[in-house]
Amino acid sequence: MISISVFVHLAWVLVVYWIAWIVYARNFHPLRNIPGPWLASVSRVWYMIQMIRGDMEKTQRRLHEQYGPLIRIAPNELACAAPEAIKTIYRTQGALNKTDFYIPWNTQNFSKHKDMFTTLNDKTHAERRRIFNHVYTLSNILKSEKYIDKCSDLFLERLTEYANASKPMDLGKWLQMYAFDVIGELYFGRMFGFMENSHDHESWIQSLDLLMPFVVMTAVAPTYVRQLILMSALVVPGSLKALKALDTIGKASRDCVAKRFANKSESTENRADVLNQLYSIHLEKGEKVDFGIGDIEQESYVALFAGSDTTAIGFRSVFYHLMKNPEAYDRLQQEVDEAAANGQLSSPVAYAEANRLPYLCACIKEALRLHPGVQLTMARLTPAEGLEVCGQYIPVGYRVGMNPAVVHYDKAVFGEDADDFRPARWLEGDAAAMEKVMLHFGAGTRTCIGKNISLAELHKLIPYVVRNFRIEMWEPEKTWTTRNLWFCKQEGLDVRVIARKKTG
């Protein structure tokens, strides 16, 4: 039996180690001169606490105000708020590698190649992304427009039901169900049934919500406690179910792909959707570029995770800010009504038509600026020669990144009213200069591969809804609540749906 004195000795060793580490981290560490909270400079516990609080974006904005554009958010990690540093940190030539923050986000083994989001090495990433990047161009995504339209029609049917019943609708949840079903159409050949059955299909939304805190906590934790955190998911009620759901989603990806390509009679062969385009790559040059069925399954799986929460967050931001700013809502409604009256708006709305509505485009940009989907620092590793950021030299192997929800509030770029929802800024200001600073889809070589899917959804559905309904907060005084776990998800969008008399 191990005697108590062994534990006492061990405790002393730990205490001495910690004191030595703190002295080093504060006085001799290469990042010692970068300001920030004391705890962050000596331990990642500070970052983990922010994840529990769920408001890192606010904390970071406050810290940058207090300390300046470069702050220390972990012993080995810096966050930068200076817009001019975007081209340094997310440079396209000799791009910086991602950090191990990204590893826990996909633990399924579909392929020997990692998916794009979790591939750390930029060179490997470039080689793989080149194989299928073209599938995600806007023109290619728009080949699937009719499948998105199917989802939009069903969404509007559901809105009609809520309008007729005069009952509160959890718009936030419905928008996520819509986003899931669109991914179903594009990658799986059919909607999953979220909207059809008016419920959270196989509890996927609930599972993602349960899993997200564990994943993000693991991602920000020091390497040596990561396994422990993941294992703790096994004892927290509901989390085991969520882990199982993850497997179910993985299995669904495998089954759908297998079914689609085994059964050619299924009238899916000629669908111009993402799945078929990925399959064509596999058939035409799969062996040459090593792009197998597992890689297709992986793309579908990642789309479910990366493309449902994020798109729903974007939708919620647009509708919430419109409801809270009735003048902006009225102006958008007027623009949509006029286009409809002039015969410039189909039903459902075509992407090309929506893209010709300047105020609509401004509303979407403004909503994604004020509430981007990702609201943590997108960390990169400094290269062999080190990196100069904000006049500070950072040696090789440290982490530095930018948080979209900090940079998007820069008053020098967006104006003194940067905190407000004012879509008109995109029509009267220097839109090109503001555009350059937008990080809502990331930056550099790692920009979001699925952004055109989301942009197509946002541009098509919003005018379709605005034309046919007026959406109001059920309780006008209420504000949403948000929880920042990398994706900054909102809650509390119970709305009243009022059917409008159509114009045009």
Ligand code: HEM
């Ligand atoms: C409004 C919706 C969306 C937002 C706000 C969003 C946001 C982002 C951001 C900020 C990044 C960069 C992350 C980083 O550098 O750390 C990213 C990357 C990525 N996103 Fe999205 N995303 C959206 C929709 C989608 C959709 C629909 C898909 C899939 C179909 C998708 C798949 C990906 C993938 C695979 C990456 C990694 C790309 C790479 O490194 O090559 N996203 N996204």
